[in-house]
Amino acid sequence: MRSTEGFTGSVWLRPPRARTGQPSLSREQIVRAAMELLDAEGPAGLSMRRLGTRLGAGATSLYWHVANKDELLELAVDEVLGEVYVPEPGDTHWRVGASISANGMRSALLRHPWVIGLLGLHPTLGPNAMRLGERLVALFTAAGFTGMPLSHATATLNAHAIGSATSEAAVKSALKRTGKTWEEVAEDVEPYLERLAPDNPNYEKWRKETGPLRKDPEQVLEETYAFGLERLLDGLEIWLTRNDGKPPPA
Amino acid sequence: MRSTEGFTGSVWLRPPRARTGQPSLSREQIVRAAMELLDAEGPAGLSMRRLGTRLGAGATSLYWHVANKDELLELAVDEVLGEVYVPEPGDTHWRVGASISANGMRSALLRHPWVIGLLGLHPTLGPNAMRLGERLVALFTAAGFTGMPLSHATATLNAHAIGSATSEAAVKSALKRTGKTWEEVAEDVEPYLERLAPDNPNYEKWRKETGPLRKDPEQVLEETYAFGLERLLDGLEIWLTRNDGKPPPA
DNA sequence: AGTAGGCTCGAACACTGTGCGAGTGGCTTT
DNA sequence: AAAGCCACTCGCACAGTGTTCGAGCCTACT
Structure with a gap:
């Protein structure tokens, strides 16, 4: 499921994943960590592997919570807009x-x-x-x-x-x-x-x-x-x- | 010579390369081809290797005419501004x-x-x-x-x-x-x-x-x-x- | 006790930007 | 004419990228 498939596939339009168990990662957590990396080192500083290790997780684990890097960035952008009063x-x-x-x-x-x-x-x-x-x-x-x-x-x-x-x-x-x-x-x-x-x-x-x-x-x-x-x-x-x-x- | 070294290292402030002989590549040509690729396929479509083959040249040959990809993009941006009347x-x-x-x-x-x-x-x-x-x-x-x-x-x-x-x-x-x-x-x-x-x-x-x-x-x-x-x-x-x-x- | 499925992860693939050093050809100088 | 310089091209190699796949774990429900 790639977010580039269309509006239908866009993060916002897709129902959130069902959640059970005690997952060690969460979408919010990932987005927040991504923003920290981006703020600190700019776009070049964010790679899925670095983000993974920063969260004490394997890089590919992120792909359970987020379709791909593009979508992660979309989430981060919206998060920034949330700061506007x-x-x-x-x-x-x-x-x-x-x-x-x-x-x-x-x-x-x-x-x-x-x-x-x-x-x-x-x-x-x-x-x-x-x-x-x-x-x-x-x-x-x-x-x-x-x-x-x-x-x-x-x-x-x-x-x-x-x-x-x-x-x-x-x-x-x-x-x-x-x-x-x-x-x-x-x-x-x-x-x-x-x-x-x-x-x-x-x-x-x-x-x-x-x-x-x-x-x-x-x-x-x-x-x-x-x-x-x-x-x-x-x-x-x-x-x-x-x-x-x-x-x-x- | 990385363009990120500072204003002093910026494309515009650096004296152009001396030119002799019959080089088969030129900076203008490279920038133009890069713009075509970018227009046709967006930022993801431009890689140094693809740009090279499109010009019938080795990817690394480009680095003689252009310090790095960043600088190439700077040149392309200015080229676009040239279209404004x-x-x-x-x-x-x-x-x-x-x-x-x-x-x-x-x-x-x-x-x-x-x-x-x-x-x-x-x-x-x-x-x-x-x-x-x-x-x-x-x-x-x-x-x-x-x-x-x-x-x-x-x-x-x-x-x-x-x-x-x-x-x-x-x-x-x-x-x-x-x-x-x-x-x-x-x-x-x-x-x-x-x-x-x-x-x-x-x-x-x-x-x-x-x-x-x-x-x-x-x-x-x-x-x-x-x-x-x-x-x-x-x-x-x-x-x-x-x-x-x-x-x-x- | 058994099974479903949410979740993690290592290995692998195709690809990226770029440094290095060797090579080539034409111009200038001797 | 010989020698050498140097603008220029390029193959190889390195370290890193995003993402897929399949195997596995661990919890929660039947």
Whole structure:
């Protein structure tokens, strides 16, 4: 039973295994251990054999609880989505609620950067993904959205978090991998930029005017994310006041 | 010479190999063939051995032109970014230009979905990525942005394309993998949703009201992307008129 | 007491990325 | 013309991968 056989074979749609006896392994345990390995060493650090030994079990024992590695990763992704908190509609203004959700999504992805590379592989419809959807629908319904625009709005909010986190993860991983400080990296890249300068006049002009990269990238990256989020929420808000949440008559 | 050694060891920063004689392989050729394999069969379809035989060469010959597989993938990613067209500032209103850029990014990513999983690994600073940055700076400068907000705006635009493409790629890949039609998949998922219904009252209410999923997902996905893009551009535009492009005094 | 079946696991298969060292052919230098 | 350099190709080998298969154990029910 391979999870790639189709939606019907997807982890989520398949009934769970009947359980009796005192098994020494459990799916939750396996997923948790996998996440620890992934967090600590990235995607390359997770192999079924290493995961097995880490759990004091044979590598192939895992295959009783999990169809294959792909499916294990799907489970792990959903687990990460479970870390995202979405406020109740009544608790805050919807803008604040949306910010909190997006912030939560972003930081969950940055806490577990290996998820980012997996998001494009399968649509995530695990229980935690569903719960996240449910609560976003609640939030945006209360805000006044309905129908397709509601769905668009929630999807766009997530897209912003995912897209931002992707870029952030890229530079963070480079910094971590090289072990260099931001200043050292900037020094390394400088000559390359100088060489390409003739081809990039506008970029160079901007770079000169904005001054040398001073702030540490973590801060800049967060600022970029926050700026984009505000713009997006502004855009959603004016759409809301203009359309009152209903799809245009078109 | 491993590319993971740091920025200094990155493909882009390292001087190209001196070339003489009549080599039968070239870096461009290798990258192109790799992209064909990736497009046709996804990330799993690319192995150094298969790539070698496809080029009529030994697998290890590739290592003369490319430090390792990681670096080959970096080159391929930049190549994909080369497919994105960004209009000249004078040619259109900046909103149109920004839309065209984002559309181009989105479709490039959807044409080569394997890129999506790679974007979070290394910051892409290949020549094509640089050119893309250059032209976005030109576009947004002409629109009236300056300083950090300019950089934030371009980054956010890309983030929207990337985040949207990620979700789109996820469902497209599932459809392709299963070979099922959208209706069949919906039927498969239905009982699962019913089972979870008690936990997702708001989502269920929305689902009932919006009606059964009728349109094909490609269209819905594109609509979602377009809706989000409009909202984002609205948000950028009102920021621009309010702040005149300059960072707040703060 | 006997049997079913949930669960573990070792051996094996086909495959992966990559280091190493030997080999080959054309260019430059003597 | 001879010699040598060196860009380039490639076969072998190593350590590791995901996954299948079949044998076995141990518990729980008949």
